[in-house]
Amino acid sequence: MEQNKHHSYNTKELPKGCQYCVKGEKVVLFVTGKCPRKCYFCPVSDHKFGNDVIYANERDVKSFDDIVKEAKVMDAKGAGITGGDPLMKLERTCEYITKLKEMFGKEFHIHLYTSLNLVTEKTLQQLYDAGLDEIRFHFDLDDTKFWDRVTLARKHDWDVGVEIPCIPNKEKEMREMIDFIHDKVQFVNLNELEVADNELSKLNEMGYKVKDRLSYGVQDSVQAGVRLIQYGKEKGYSLGIHLCTAKLKDSVQLANRLQREAEGMKKPFDLVDSEGMLTRGAVYLPELCPGFGYREKLKEIDSPIMEKLEKLYDEIKEDCQLQENELFLDRKKPRLLLSVKNTKLYKEILKEMGLKVAIVTEYPTADQLEMEVEFL
Numbered sequence: 001m002e003q004n005k006h007h008s009y010n011t012k013e014l015p016k017g018c019q020y021c022v023k024g025e026k027v028v029l030f031v032t033g034k035c036p037r038k039c040y041f042c043p044v045s046d047h048k049f050g051n052d053v054i055y056a057n058e059r060d061v062k063s064f065d066d067i068v069k070e071a072k073v074m075d076a077k078g079a080g081i082t083g084g085d086p087l088m089k090l091e092r093t094c095e096y097i098t099k100l101k102e103m104f105g106k107e108f109h110i111h112l113y114t115s116l117n118l119v120t121e122k123t124l125q126q127l128y129d130a131g132l133d134e135i136r137f138h139f140d141l142d143d144t145k146f147w148d149r150v151t152l153a154r155k156h157d158w159d160v161g162v163e164i165p166c167i168p169n170k171e172k173e174m175r176e177m178i179d180f181i182h183d184k185v186q187f188v189n190l191n192e193l194e195v196a197d198n199e200l201s202k203l204n205e206m207g208y209k210v211k212d213r214l215s216y217g218v219q220d221s222v223q224a225g226v227r228l229i230q231y232g233k234e235k236g237y238s239l240g241i242h243l244c245t246a247k248l249k250d251s252v253q254l255a256n257r258l259q260r261e262a263e264g265m266k267k268p269f270d271l272v273d274s275e276g277m278l279t280r281g282a283v284y285l286p287e288l289c290p291g292f293g294y295r296e297k298l299k300e301i302d303s304p305i306m307e308k309l310e311k312l313y314d315e316i317k318e319d320c321q322l323q324e325n326e327l328f329l330d331r332k333k334p335r336l337l338l339s340v341k342n343t344k345l346y347k348e349i350l351k352e353m354g355l356k357v358a359i360v361t362e363y364p365t366a367d368q369l370e371m372e373v374e375f376l
């Protein structure tokens with residue numbers, strides 16, 4: 001079977017939520033780490049799972065404004081709401097859906113993932129009334145007791161789908177699931193199974209192997225997905241089947257989103273590469289520069305540090321004769337940013353001031369995670 005241009009496989013047009021997602025146009029809204037299930041393949045990281053934390057992409061959310069900021073930075077055309085299980089915090093989830101629609105308009109496409117555990121007529125009605133466009137149910141392949149609940153979603157005028165990881169030794173159960181849902185939902189999205197580096201995931205202990213050293217994708221997951229697509233076709237089922245590969249997520253969806261974020265986050269002097277990474281010059285205080293314990297120190301920023309940097313900003317601007325748009329005081333990650341060219345040009349002056357000077361390449365995301373730091 002031929003891959004499509006996004007490195008995935010599909011029988012019909014991609015589900016609407018996926019169409020935005022492959023272009024990197026969706027802000028990923030993680031509304032809570034709470035979940036009624038404990039799946040052995042859960043990809044949610046340890047610091048999020050079970051905790052009531054909120055993120056918009058990589059941005060820590062304290063208020064709705066943080067979500068708006070993130071959506072604006074990447075010029076988002078929609079949102080994908082995930083968790084945990086968003087239904088564990090239904091009121092919050094509905095409030096965000098309503099507010100996002102008010103803020104960005106009716107066309108702002110919102111889809112949501114949920115296990116079936118908390119689905120009732122009432123919870124679905126609330127989501128529908130809030131303005132949700134598409135709902136995706138995460139079926140439990142080892143327990144069919146909630147499967148029937150999927151029919152409750154048909155009452156509303158929205159897109160309904162099922163989304164599960166494609167587990168190689170569960171082909172029989174996945175075929176049974178497709179037999180069950182084919183006339184109840186519009187699509188099923190099968191994700192290539194990936195090994196996660198967290199406590200909940202038990203795939204390694206269960207003997208699943210990754211397909212190669214450079215990938216988290218599990219052996220035979222994509223092949224099992226292709227066989228399921230074949231099965232659906234042979235049965236003449238009308239539902240669309242989309243097999244979403246790890247490659248689509250990493251090299252298409254994520255790369256596109258990073259490009260969009262880079263456009264919104266870059267300073268006038270930043271260099272942006274084809275993957276959306278930013279390269280810039282950075283000036284750090286010696287007590288707060290990348291190295292051992294840096295991440296921890298960033299959590300305890302106090303006002304004397306900021307005051308020191310504000311003073312330095314004025315001094316450097318004057319000593320190096322820089323314009324307003326050539327020097328930036330980064331308050332999120334306390335440091336000063338400037339162009340690569342000016343950093344190299346003025347590195348001796350900066351070092352004489354007792355500062356650490358570097359060229360950094362980093363993600364355009366809210367956490368500005370460094371990929372490479374080269375001290376000069």
Ligand code: SF4
Nearest residue numbers: 035037038039042084
């Ligand atoms: S995979 Fe989804 S449903 Fe399963 S435990 Fe993780 S967050 Fe919950």
